[in-house]
Amino acid sequence: xxxxxxxxxxxxxxxxxxxxxxxxxxxxxxxxxxxxxxxxxxxxxxxxxxxxxxxxx
Amino acid sequence: xxxxxxxxxxxxxxxxxxxxxxxxxxxxxxxxxxxxxxxxxxxxxxxxxxxxxxxxxxxxxxxxxxxxxxxxxxxxxxxxxxxxxxxxxxxxxxxxxxxxxxxxxxxxxxxxxxxxxxxxxxxxxxxxxxxxxxxxxxxxxxxxxxxxxxxxxxxxxxxxxxxxxxxxxxxxxxxxxxxxxxxxxxxxxxxxxxxxxxxxxxxxxxxxxxxxxxxxxxxxxxxxxxxxxxxxxxxxxxxxxxxxxxxxxxxxxxxxxxxxxxxxxxxxxxxxxxxxxxxxxxxxxxxxxxxxxxxxxxxxxxxxxxxxxxxxxxxxxxxxxxxxxxxxxxxxxxxxxxxxxxxxxxxxxxxxxxxxx
Numbered sequence: 001x002x003x004x005x006x007x008x009x010x011x012x013x014x015x016x017x018x019x020x021x022x023x024x025x026x027x028x029x030x031x032x033x034x035x036x037x038x039x040x041x042x043x044x045x046x047x048x049x050x051x052x053x054x055x056x057x
Numbered sequence: 058x059x060x061x062x063x064x065x066x067x068x069x070x071x072x073x074x075x076x077x078x079x080x081x082x083x084x085x086x087x088x089x090x091x092x093x094x095x096x097x098x099x100x101x102x103x104x105x106x107x108x109x110x111x112x113x114x115x116x117x118x119x120x121x122x123x124x125x126x127x128x129x130x131x132x133x134x135x136x137x138x139x140x141x142x143x144x145x146x147x148x149x150x151x152x153x154x155x156x157x158x159x160x161x162x163x164x165x166x167x168x169x170x171x172x173x174x175x176x177x178x179x180x181x182x183x184x185x186x187x188x189x190x191x192x193x194x195x196x197x198x199x200x201x202x203x204x205x206x207x208x209x210x211x212x213x214x215x216x217x218x219x220x221x222x223x224x225x226x227x228x229x230x231x232x233x234x235x236x237x238x239x240x241x242x243x244x245x246x247x248x249x250x251x252x253x254x255x256x257x258x259x260x261x262x263x264x265x266x267x268x269x270x271x272x273x274x275x276x277x278x279x280x281x282x283x284x285x286x287x288x289x290x291x292x293x294x295x296x297x298x299x300x301x302x303x304x305x306x307x308x309x310x311x312x313x314x315x316x317x318x319x320x321x322x323x324x325x326x327x328x329x330x331x332x333x334x335x336x337x338x339x340x341x342x343x344x345x346x347x348x349x350x351x352x353x354x355x356x357x358x359x360x361x362x363x364x365x366x367x368x369x370x371x372x373x374x375x376x377x378x379x380x381x382x383x384x385x386x387x388x389x390x391x392x393x394x395x396x397x398x399x400x401x402x403x404x405x406x407x408x409x410x411x412x413x414x
Contacts, residue, residue, distance in 0.1 A: 005141035005292070005359035007410045017408040021089055024404035025096060032100065035381065035390040036262040 080221040085414055092405050093352050093398075097373050104380035111383045118259045123375045125268035126326055128368065131346040132275045133319030135367045136312045138350050139292040141210030141359030142202060144215040144313070145343050147320050152339030154187040154324025155378050157336040158245070159238035160227075161186070167240035171233040177242045194220065195317020199310035211401040224336050241328070249329035264326050271322060276364040278315070280295045290311055293360025317413045342394060351402040358410045374398070 002036075004010070072080065088095070104111050127401045130147055134412045137144040159172040194216060201212040228235045249267075252260040260392040290298040300303050323342070328334050353370025355362030377398070381391060 004410065004414075005410050006357035007407050010407060010411070012411065014408075014411055017404075018085070018089060021092060021401070021404045024397075025092055028096065028394070028401045031390070031397045033393050035386040035394055036384055038390060039385045039387065043227040054076045 064102055089405065090409050090412070093402055094373075096401070097352075097377060100232040101380065104383060108253060108380075108383040112382055114257045115253050115259045115384075116189060116379065118153065118256070120372070120375050120379050122265060123379065124372045125262075125265040126323070126330055127342070127345060127349070127375065128268045128371050129271050129319045129326070130323040131349045131367050131371045132364065133316035133323075134343065134346045135271065135353075135355045135362055135364075136279075136288060136316050137209060138347070138355045138357060139360060139362050140209075140309060140312055141292055141357065143347060143357075144198065144213045144316055146194065146198065146213040146220055147316070147346060148339040148342035148344075149217045149220040150191055150223065150317065150320035150339070151324045151327060152334070152336065153194075153220050153227070153318065154190055155226060155323045155328040155331075155334040155338045156238055156324075156336075158183055158187050158325050158328035159241060160230075160243045160406055162328070163369055164240050164242050169233065169236060169240065171231045171238065173232060177244070180244060180248055181224070183245075184325055185399065187323075187325050188318050191279055191317035191319070191321025191324070192314050193317070194320065195314040197309075198317070202313065203306045203309035221336070228336060235336075237333045239333045241332055246329045246332060249326055249333075262330075263271060264330065267322075272364060272368060275319075279364055283320070284308070284311060289348025289360050291360075297353055341392075341395075344399065345374060346371075348395060348399045348402060351399065351406055356410065357403065357405050358403045358406070 072083070075083070110116060130151055134144050134147055161175070161183045162180070163170045163172075165176050197217055198209070198212055199209050202209050225235070229237070249262070249264050251263045253263045253266055254261055279288070287298065287303045288311075290301065291305050291308045292301050295305055298308075324339070327338060331338065349370035350359070350362070350367055351370070352373055353363070353368070354368030355366060355370075360398070377394075380392065381394065386394075
């Protein structure tokens with residue numbers, strides 16, 4: 001019989017746990033999206049700068 | 058053939074015969090328990106669509122190589138997690154052993170050689186030294202956890218700081234003056250990074266083979282030895298294991314020593330792989346390893362976990378990290394995503410425990 005380890009003092013219903021999982025996964029997906037969008041933005045900025053330098057030259 | 062085709066059909070028909078409420082519960086459980094795998098699968102598909110080169114041969118070999126380099130540390134930490142503990146000194150232990158390996162295996166006559174009077178030591182001797190260092194780190198961790206019943210988090214937090222201080226002091230020895238250790242002997246770099254074989258023009262490094270051997274050895278230790286069975290018994294329920302005649306103290310200390318040896322091996326590999334060891338080598342390796350273990354099903358509940366799970370966990374995590382690099386995601390954002398992955402994996406792990414209870 002397992003004694004629960006790190007979660008032995010966790011007292012919550014399965015529904016609450018499901019909600020927690022959804023929140024945690026939502027956070028992960030949100031971070032992933034922000035990372036992808038910010039990477040796109042950075043690439044676009046670099047491209048713009050390259051164009052500006054090319055135009056200047 | 059007929060048996061294989063009948064079994065899933067039988068299971069499926071049994072599933073269909075269940076009441077609607079039970080069917081919904083089974084589906085919800087399956088969805089939540091495999092949430093991390095589903096998310097990672099979606100991420101891989103997304104990255105592949107955006108950057109098709111992600112699944113090129115060289116990229117796949119790169120992902121496997123990175124997995125191989127991080128596997129020993131994850132296998133070590135997995136043992137500590139099976140005991141319902143953790144080990145946050147792992148990364149620093151890797152850093153220390155990488156620095157020691159690099160310092161003892163610098164080219165003779167290299168301008169910034171840490172020990173100018175020391176020739177190039179034999180590889181086996183350095184390997185034994187770093188394994189001994191790792192084992193001592195593990196012994197200290199294990200002793201304080203087993204003897205004084207301190208939580209592994211606190212013990213390994215302390216040793217992490219002690220090891221970091223030791224690395225900084227070690228790097229000041231001789232003429233090095235805290236600089237990065239480079240100029241490694243060819244015998245060392247070739248032993249680790251040398252080409253094992255070539256596939257489609259892409260070189261496969263030798264350390265993949267070493268990692269494979271270590272994984273097989275760990276599988277045997279976990280599944281086919283008395284020590285492995287004792288480890289799972291102690292992790293599952295320490296008091297019950299004690300009553301059953303298991304030497305709990307010795308088991309805990311041995312698990313931590315084994316983990317320390319794994320950090321030593323990782324350090325030996327990393328020293329040659331990155332070829333420029335410094336005080337920052339190994340930083341945050343433990344967070345990647347812990348995340349990989351939890352993704353791979355090594356539960357913080359204790360007494361649960363498989364070597365195959367750890368391998369899959371490390372592999373999936375490396376796929377994500379390499380994929381994010383392909384998407385040109387900044388290194389700063391990677392830390393945030395790593396943290397979110399650990400959080401989500403732990404939430405799923407806790408939910409699995411509650412569902413079983």
